[in-house]
Amino acid sequence: MHVFLGANNIVSPLGFTTAANFSAISSGKSAVTEHHFPFSDHSFYCSKIDRDQLNSHFSKRNEKSSFTFLEKMCVLSIQEVLAQSNIDLADKNNLLMISTTKGNIDVLEHAYAELPAGREYLSEIAKSIADVFHCANTPLVVSNACISGLLAMIIAKRFIENNRYQNIIVCGADLVSEFTLSGFRSFSALSDEVCKPFDAARKGINLGEAAASILLSAQPLSKLIVSGGASANDANHISGPSRTGDGLFQAIAHTLTEANKKTVDFICAHGTATEYNDEMESVAFSRHNLQHLPVNSLKGYYGHTLGAAGVLESIIALESLKQNTLIASAGFETQGTTHLDHVIRQTTKLELQSCLKTASGFGGCNAAAIFEKIL
Amino acid sequence: MNAIISSYCKIVPNKISVGGKLFFEEASEKELPEFLSAAYKYGELNYPKFHKMDKLCKLGMLATELALRNCPDWKALDKSRIALIFSNQSSSLDSDRNHAHAISDKQNYFPSPSVFVYTLPNIIMGEIAIKHKISGENAFFISNQFDPELLFSYSTILLQTTGTEFVVCGWVNCDRTHNDAFVYCVKKSNFKEQNSGPELDHTSENIRQLYNT
Structure with missing residues (x-):
């Protein structure tokens, strides 16, 4: 269902x-x-x-x-x-x-x-x-x-x-x-x-x-569904992300499997702008060969809204899908992670079907979900 | 699919029981930190990081260690298939009050990262995950009182619809007067136990009874 x-x-x-x-x-x-x-x-x-x-x-x-x-x-x-x-x-x-x-x-x-x-x-x-x-x-x-x-x-x-x-x-x-x-x-x-x-x-x-x-x-109120979602723990450190992105990698793996997908049209990442978080995400995405996808973080617009962030950023990602608009990753100018080669520089119109949303936090926790349009 | 409660540990001030049997008791009433240290020694936890943790994590860590110890074959499982589901009433308020106190006096202002990091309730799950390399699903719920129906219902969903095979499930609360922990392990009943402990069907009624006795 x-x-x-x-x-x-x-x-x-x-x-x-x-x-x-x-x-x-x-x-x-x-x-x-x-x-x-x-x-x-x-x-x-x-x-x-x-x-x-x-x-x-x-x-x-x-x-x-x-x-x-x-x-x-x-x-x-x-x-x-x-x-x-x-x-x-x-x-x-x-x-x-x-x-x-x-x-x-x-x-x-x-x-x-x-x-x-x-x-x-x-x-x-x-x-x-x-x-x-x-x-x-x-x-x-x-x-x-x-x-x-x-x-x-x-x-x-x-x-x-x-x-x-x-x-x-x-x-x-x-x-x-x-x-x-x-x-x-x-x-x-x-x-x-x-x-x-x-x-x-x-x-x-x-x-x-x-x-x-x-x-x-459960009612078909819209053409948008959440087709996968999972959480996972880095089991590495209580206040720093895993260097190898293990928890996020695992959360994304389970989410892709559940949604029966190998890739999506864009990623709305956590992107807190700390050195370690952003690099960890770049590693986790590249381990799934997703490093070429358009990716943004919305923290440059809102800051880190902590317990609201996952909901707020998911709503913006869904609006991006509805309006076929990739939102620029505010504050990004120069490539600053090892793997991400398409951080979105300009807000642009593009036909979009699906999005991966991720989040990571203290306590080693990570979550991922896929949102997609249905016909 | 049926599931089984394979072990459990309950801690109330000055008293710890494992699998329903008394494990450790302080004859004279002690303050929580002293009691937790005495229990750590008695239980031979041998995990120096324990001493850096806040009271909430120490309580949760003790209860989890003793529950897991009573359920030996969980170690053979794929650690990415072990979920942690915890809950409490007071979130991380004990550490929150410490951090708030540290910043309340501008003449004596000492916010510390080693206190601040514990101002999130889910840190206990991070500590358990690190100690045992457990990397499965996590969730921390806040409820006004112990909610066996919620824990039962969400564990069942994880066991039935995700790859989860084993759940470490619990309540760990640390507040001014209300300190207690109850941690139990749930496994799929097709998972063969070599060294079977006091097994019980995984039902919300059984969870309620174990917590209340």
Whole structure:
């Protein structure tokens, strides 16, 4: 059976709809800019959602209870998916999944005076969102580092194929916080300019915040399906990728086998712009002889949105398939990995049928999925 | 296809049981770190990396090692066919609070990569994967309480529809007052055990009972 990819939404600094986001990045716009924070003398290049703009958007809902900023991002994103589809989360056959790494991490930074205690627990986010949409099933939370979003979509696909649910909305979300900025800074992983995935002069990551949601369904809601997906562990190091790309290689192998494919039309890679991650991906792709395919990373537009990244980037990849448009890999100028010889330099129109989406993260985790058009 | 729970280990403060039998107990109540160190010595884990881990990983590592030890023939399997599925309530909040504390005072600001790396719950699966070269499927779920139906359902899907042959499945929670771990191994029942332990059918009811007793 097919698992179809339906309604979706992105809430990011580039806009609160998928259309606004795709149009912005198609014209080369990046959400990553220099930001100053009260906690640091240094500035940070990151992508932040305007608080006032999102709050004013959210206030139109007239919700009575209190929400964190992250919960508001999620509610607005899920609301859009529900509005575009006829899915009712109060139906027992439908499930909401949340993917996040740090959730309401700003609660630990005492960002809210008025909230009830305990909001730092990820299942409390699920509960507050479930109340808004009257969810029949307790939302399922996946927290698996930077593959959280893509892994949640793969798990959703498996639940639908096995008749556990008819429809699943996966919502990925994370914030930019002092917590993550200071942590990645202590790893010397942050770039002091807009990041340059796969480029010879790449210096590291930018952090970004977003909420992104997508509907996966047993119903033929669209001409797009997820035809394969798998995860795998490097079994090598908890904070560095495998030099040989073993985990990613294995995740891609299982995904290609499941989708019954040897190749795809393009790759939407993880591309964090750290030296080791990007090189590891280049090795894993070349071990599958996929190094000649057009490849992009979307981190130059959004930064690394952590638990949202897999969902957000999958939605952009699906939009690329729909609009037959290869999106340029922002920040790329000079070949900076051993094997990748077609990092996309310019956004171009091209007939596209299928895409490989990958993600990798701390803890040695890797995930891959294939999206394709059906007739 | 049927599957079997081939071994399990449960850790609550000051007490460890393996396969339902008492394995280790502290006579006097100890703080969690001391208890974990004492259990590490008693269990002869001989894995120096253990001492670098945060409390969540130490708890999960101990429970996993003791569960795997009771299920000897898993080592013969292709390690890419072994999946890790873990869950908890508190994510990595214990280490999160440590990192948040390290950055809370601007006069005494000491964010450390060795703390920050543990601010993700799935790191425990990375640690287990590294120790045993296990490279199969991973998933970390957060639920408000132990959810045997979820773990059963997702393990079953992996065993039935992917190449997965063996699942190390568990709950490992580390929080201010709520510390516990329960790790069990699930294998396809066509996989012949030479040294059979206390085997049980893989059902959510059995998982629930093992966790509750």
